Amino acid sequence: MAANNGFTDLSSIKPFKTAWKIKVKIIHTWKQYNTYTRETIEAILADVSGTLTHATIKKQQLTKFQRLIVHGEWRTIENLQLIRSAGKFRATKHPYKMSIMNSSIISKCPPLSNDFYLDVATFEDILDEDVLNEHILIDVLGQVVNVGEIKTSSQNDKPKKRLEVELRDTSDQRLSCTLWGKFADTMWDACQKLAAGSVVYLLRCAKINTYNGERSVSNAFDMSLLEINLDHPIVGDFIAEYITFLAKQSTERILKKEKDEYINQYPMSTISDLFEATLEGKMLIVCTIYHIDMEFGWYFFMCLKCKQTCYLIPKKENEPVSKTKKRVWYCKTCNQDVNKAVPMYILCLDVMDTTGETKFILFDTNAQKIVNHSITELLEGNFQETFKFLATIATANITEGKESYKVSYVEMGDAITNVDDIEDSEIQPDPKDAISIYQVLN
Known part of the structure; x- marks a missing residue:
């Protein structure tokens, strides 16, 4: 106690x-x-x-x-x-x-703290029926983004003013709120004076409601306490966090636009166009994966210093196991042993379109998207999906007739991966040093 x-x-x-x-x-x-x-x-x-x-x-x-x-x-x-x-x-x-x-x-007694002792629930928790108990009142903090009209409705068989507002949190998740009586008047007056986007709302002792599977909040009769633009650090933190979110969103939109412009500068082509190319460059190819080449490994190790392939040095025969001894790799580029390396995905895909078949090599981020299948599907090739690839035509493809192409971009429906820096590097992973799916299973 x-x-x-x-x-x-x-x-x-x-x-x-x-x-x-x-x-x-x-x-x-x-x-x-x-x-x-x-x-x-x-x-x-x-x-x-x-x-x-x-x-x-x-x-x-x-x-x-x-x-x-x-x-x-x-x-x-x-x-x-x-x-x-x-x-x-x-x-x-x-x-x-x-x-x-x-x-x-x-x-x-003398004051022990100036804290408001808020217990603010996140919108994510409020909207999840399995997290919060509807019978326990909560504190809700959000910015008002939409305000309805004040209407008169029946509450406990008595006519009462009602106002519907929409709130958002710092990640722009939305939550509906219904305010009754004096709470509706207070919110309406604040929104008329300040405009909805300038109102940060704190409702203490708010009631969670569920109707037709949708969750919302409301004031719990006179038990609730409504604060508008409260002078409290939690409101300042809310505004600062939301500004950071907006800045991040703006940056992401700019980067996406730049990336789209970069990708769309390349012509839509076919596999036969790849074979007929006489100059180095890139082509956008829409084709179907029908098989994953099991001769290739699933990942290789990249040296963190030079960003090139390095090779895991195997243990000596009969060497005792030690928890403190670190794994060591050999990097040809650095020409030395290194103890900092990361595994990177590598996939060799057999692809086809109406004009031919070839192999595409995918690394890390792009490969991870393709690996979003069960082990059985990958082993047996029980999937055929169509993607848009940005394939790179290298010198070896032109002069040596090499029919495998690195991929620096892959698009699957609404999911678009980032262009991997590794794709355009000179990394040449050695399949002998990669870990195959058979090694994983055995």
């Missing part, structure tokens, strides 16, 4: 006794009315470790304690009753809910 000078962390309090002593910050308060307890004051409390719990002050204790329940201030509380937290509107994840008794003692 975590205790400090007689005080217990909220994570450690249990209902087997009432003589608990805690130090907490009042994070959020609201009034609640029902036919059983009538008016109550509800509060969310946090200890210095960030654990949150829900507390209730019933009508009988309001006169005694109401003036001490002040949002944002720290309090010590002694003697409290705990019951199991249940229902469809659980304010926190804490398994127990706190109830203030006549014998409870609430007193002021």
Whole structure:
């Protein structure tokens, strides 16, 4: 049990006794009315470790304690009753809910932290039905991107204003939100003054809803707290992260445009055009893979220093196994042993179109896309798929009649790989040093 000078962390309090002593910050308060307890004051409390719990002050204790329940201030509380937290509107994840008794003692204490103790859920977790419990309220942070019109709908058989807004997170994932009553008015006024794109919204104690398989959030009656453009580091971090995301997206669009322009400068050709070429260059070929040549290995080792092929030095016969001894490679280009090398994919594909057949050699990134098949499919060749390849015509293809071509680009449907720098290098992997699929299986 975590205790400090007689005080217990909220994570450690249990209902087997009432003589608990805690130090907490009042994070959020609201009034609640029902036919059983009538008016109550509800509060969310946090200890210095960030654990949150829900507390209730019933009508009988309001006169005694109401003036001490002040949002944002720290309090010590002694003697409290705990019951199991249940229902469809659980304010926190804490398994127990706190109830203030006549014998409870609430007193002021110096602040221990200025933290808001937010527990913000990601959009990804909210939208995944298997991650978050709909009955536990959450904190939601997002930028408003679309705002509907205020409408009047029925809530609990009473007419109430309703506003639909669309939020986005820092990766531009979208989430629908419905605001009711005063929350709808607050959001509408903010969006009219600031424009939707300038509103960063924090909704504490938001309710997750599921309708027709789609998840959204809404305010949970008066339990929720809506903050617009809150002056808090989490909002500044949100804006900074989103700006970084936009910059990255912009860079990716520019790079894609440049890459498309680079690829499209080469003519669409056929395999027979490759055979008839008299000059070095590149051609775009649309053809079908019908087999993977098993004579070639599946990967080779590249020296990290010179980016050329290196060869794994085998262990000496009867050499004892040592966990501390590092693997060593020999690099012809560096003319020395090296201990830093990385494996790189290499695939030799048999391809065909209506004009002929040939072999394409793919390296690393491009090869990884092709390897996205089962071992059985690769071994037996039980797949025939059509791709667009950017094939390189080398001197050996022209003067020596070599009928295998390096590929520096491959496009498969909507997935486009990056051009591998290795494709246009002079690396010549030795098949004897590559690891074949038979070695992997055996």
